[in-house]
Amino acid sequence: xxxxxxxxAEHSAATKIIGVFSTVEEAHRAESLFNDLVQxxxxxxxxxxxxxxxxxxxxxxxSTSTPVTRAQASQLRRLGEIxxxxxxxxxxTDQVDVDVLLEILSRFDGQIRIISRDH
Amino acid sequence: MKxxxxxxxxxxxxxxxxxxxxxxERRPSGTAVSRAPRVLSIALWNVCDLRxxxxxxxxxxxxxxxxxxxxxxxxxxxLGCLELTFGGGEPLAYPSIADLCGWIWDHTSLGLSLxxxxxxxxxxxxxxxxxxxxIIRVSIDGVEPYYSSVRGRRLEDLMAKIRIVRDAxxxxxxxxxxxxxxDQLPAVLELAVGIGAxxxxxxxxxxxxxxxxxxxxxxxxxxxxxxFRQRIEIYVPPWLGDHLQTRLLDTEASDEFTxxxxxASRELxxxxxxxxxxxxxxxSRLGEYLDRLNCVSGVAS
Numbered sequence: 001x002x003x004x005x006x007x008x009a010e011h012s013a014a015t016k017i018i019g020v021f022s023t024v025e026e027a028h029r030a031e032s033l034f035n036d037l038v039q040x041x042x043x044x045x046x047x048x049x050x051x052x053x054x055x056x057x058x059x060x061x062x063s064t065s066t067p068v069t070r071a072q073a074s075q076l077r078r079l080g081e082i083x084x085x086x087x088x089x090x091x092x093t094d095q096v097d098v099d100v101l102l103e104i105l106s107r108f109d110g111q112i113r114i115i116s117r118d119h
Numbered sequence: 120m121k122x123x124x125x126x127x128x129x130x131x132x133x134x135x136x137x138x139x140x141x142x143x144e145r146r147p148s149g150t151a152v153s154r155a156p157r158v159l160s161i162a163l164w165n166v167c168d169l170r171x172x173x174x175x176x177x178x179x180x181x182x183x184x185x186x187x188x189x190x191x192x193x194x195x196x197x198l199g200c201l202e203l204t205f206g207g208g209e210p211l212a213y214p215s216i217a218d219l220c221g222w223i224w225d226h227t228s229l230g231l232s233l234x235x236x237x238x239x240x241x242x243x244x245x246x247x248x249x250x251x252x253x254i255i256r257v258s259i260d261g262v263e264p265y266y267s268s269v270r271g272r273r274l275e276d277l278m279a280k281i282r283i284v285r286d287a288x289x290x291x292x293x294x295x296x297x298x299x300x301x302d303q304l305p306a307v308l309e310l311a312v313g314i315g316a317x318x319x320x321x322x323x324x325x326x327x328x329x330x331x332x333x334x335x336x337x338x339x340x341x342x343x344x345x346x347f348r349q350r351i352e353i354y355v356p357p358w359l360g361d362h363l364q365t366r367l368l369d370t371e372a373s374d375e376f377t378x379x380x381x382x383a384s385r386e387l388x389x390x391x392x393x394x395x396x397x398x399x400x401x402x403s404r405l406g407e408y409l410d411r412l413n414c415v416s417g418v419a420s
Contacts, residue, residue, distance in 0.1 A: 001138075005136065006139070007254045
């Protein structure tokens with residue numbers, strides 16, 4: 001999945017992604033899992049080469065419903081940690097690839113809104 | 120949001136915010152893929168009340184009839200096009216332009232934008248266009264005295280109009296970088312930051328598709344863009360993006376049909392300066408002309 005904002009041939013990925021959860025606890029669980037993945041992705045990238053044997057890669061593979069590609073590990077590293085505020089998680093990003101983030105938000109039944117950053 | 124089935128995947132687009140969501144994990148089957156480009160550019164006419172030296176519009180009075188444009192918009196919408204862009208010639212001098220924009224906005228799901236020199240904007244026109252355009256792009260290629268020397272109008276007058284526009288319609292700035300005038304670019308970018316433009320499209324001057332800047336001027340242009348990118352969104356043509364340190368966002372498959380242009384002489388082309396066009400006799404049959412264009416051009420087939 002790619003998300004961006006713009007008209008005609010020009011585009012920007014300056015978007016704001018908001019996940020709203022039914023409880024504060026659910027928001028924190030999503031935050032915790034996502035940040036674990038970010039940390040694991042950093043280790044995978046740092047290890048370089050074939051990441052399939054690293055513990056970090058195992059974390060990635062076990063925590064998501066589909067095998068995590070190296071591109072998704074890069075995506076996680078670029079997105080960085082997220083922080084819950086009450087029942088919400090808000091992420092401002094310039095990245096077009098955000099499918100791992102959306103998967104984590106939806107896993108904890110978060111209602112997801114994606115809007116342009118300046119709205 | 121409008122859904123477009125395309126070679127890159129399942130593409131959702133919101134014409135008000137400009138938000139795109141592309142599900143590229145799966146791709147539609149070949150027969151379901153849109154025959155239209157993502158963006159269709161339309162030169163409404165070739166008439167303009169300014170005489171800017173770098174302008175590449177044909178110097179004639181060719182004009183598309185309003186009914187032709189409406190039929191074209193309907194066909195493009197049905198074929199899966201996401202956006203129309205109006206240019207020319209000066210689109211805001213085109214007869215009943217506000218009515219045309221309003222009709223397209225009300226009768227299609229297309230995003231709609233236009234590029235203008237801006238000097239015909241007034242409160243009445245802005246009010247009529249408001250709510251019927253995704254974004255309006257105003258051309259500013261330098262500050263005074265350069266601006267007046269190019270446009271024959273005062274920048275101060277234009278800025279007064281932009282201050283009215285910015286409260287009613289999202290607006291961006293287009294700036295052409297010409298040989299010997301690269302030093303105008305930082306001034307335009309500062310002005311854009313100050314006036315609250317949504318973004319700036321930087322266009323190195325072309326003649327027949329060839330860049331007119333020297334290698335040193337192109338390098339200077341890139342440095343200026345890099346310097347300002349943290350302060351305002353800057354867009355560049357894809358070929359220039361290859362030179363930037365921060366790569367452009369890759370938002371389509373290599374075989375995606377992203378863009379086509381309709382000239383004021385009713386010719387459908389892959390770009391405003393491309394050859395090998397197809398004349399549109401009946402705009403309601405746009406799909407057939409697009410198929411022919413792709414056969415002629417050997418792309419997106």
